[in-house]
Amino acid sequence: DAGITQSPRHKVTETGTPVTLRCHQTENHRYMYWYRQDPGHGLRLIHYSYGVKDTDKGEVSDGYSVSRSKTEDFLLTLESATSSQTSVYFCAISESAGGGYNEQFFGPGTRLTVL
Amino acid sequence: GQQVMQIPQYQHVQEGEDFTTYCNSSTTLSNIQWYKQRPGGHPVFLIQLVKSGEVKKQKRLTFQFGEAKKNSSLHITATQTTDVGTYFCAGRLIGADGLTFGKGTHLIIQP
Numbered sequence: 339d340a341g342i343t344q345s346p347r348h349k350v351t352e353t354g355t356p357v358t359l360r361c362h363q364t365e366n367h368r369y370m371y372w373y374r375q376d377p378g379h380g381l382r383l384i385h386y387s388y389g390v391k392d393t394d395k396g397e398v399s400d401g402y403s404v405s406r407s408k409t410e411d412f413l414l415t416l417e418s419a420t421s422s423q424t425s426v427y428f429c430a431i432s433e434s435a436g437g438g439y440n441e442q443f444f445g446p447g448t449r450l451t452v453l
Numbered sequence: 454g455q456q457v458m459q460i461p462q463y464q465h466v467q468e469g470e471d472f473t474t475y476c477n478s479s480t481t482l483s484n485i486q487w488y489k490q491r492p493g494g495h496p497v498f499l500i501q502l503v504k505s506g507e508v509k510k511q512k513r514l515t516f517q518f519g520e521a522k523k524n525s526s527l528h529i530t531a532t533q534t535t536d537v538g539t540y541f542c543a544g545r546l547i548g549a550d551g552l553t554f555g556k557g558t559h560l561i562i563q564p
Contacts, residue, residue, distance in 0.1 A: 380541060380556035388550060396551065428495060441486060441498035
């Protein structure tokens, strides 16, 4: 498996609290992604990054923000968590996108429950 | 928005039977990838198809990319219990930076 870790692996929080999920890679890949996975919806892209301090929105970005201050770390923040954000969150990395054709490597996932 | 549709959502088969999942896009794709996710696990890359009409095989798995680069299929011959999981297609729209995933097909195998 590619060197991707996510922390925490499980979290239970209350509505209205801020939550930050961390993705850390040791592969020096340029692209990093955050997805959420929900039953019946598959994997949906929240935000992605194509370099340090370079990020862009995905399909379901409302309520989420991201930051990437170092190549190896990509943070996903829920400023004020809601129950609809209860989900499994996956981080993924790839060497390139767009004109490149590289596969994405996924982290182990974080299960977040918002009560 | 742009979508990648995948059918069926669930497929029950007896061990030893064949299995096929289909993926369709409303627009032309630059490439398509397939991933497998075991229960409780994370998606794992299986293969990428790039060329129109491309066919690739991995042991009992056969992957096809349509001539118009709008559809793809994954066929498993003689399923085994180790094939259990969810199979996702993921298409890259031309000019896009990311992948659009289908909702996946859950393969359930009865011994």
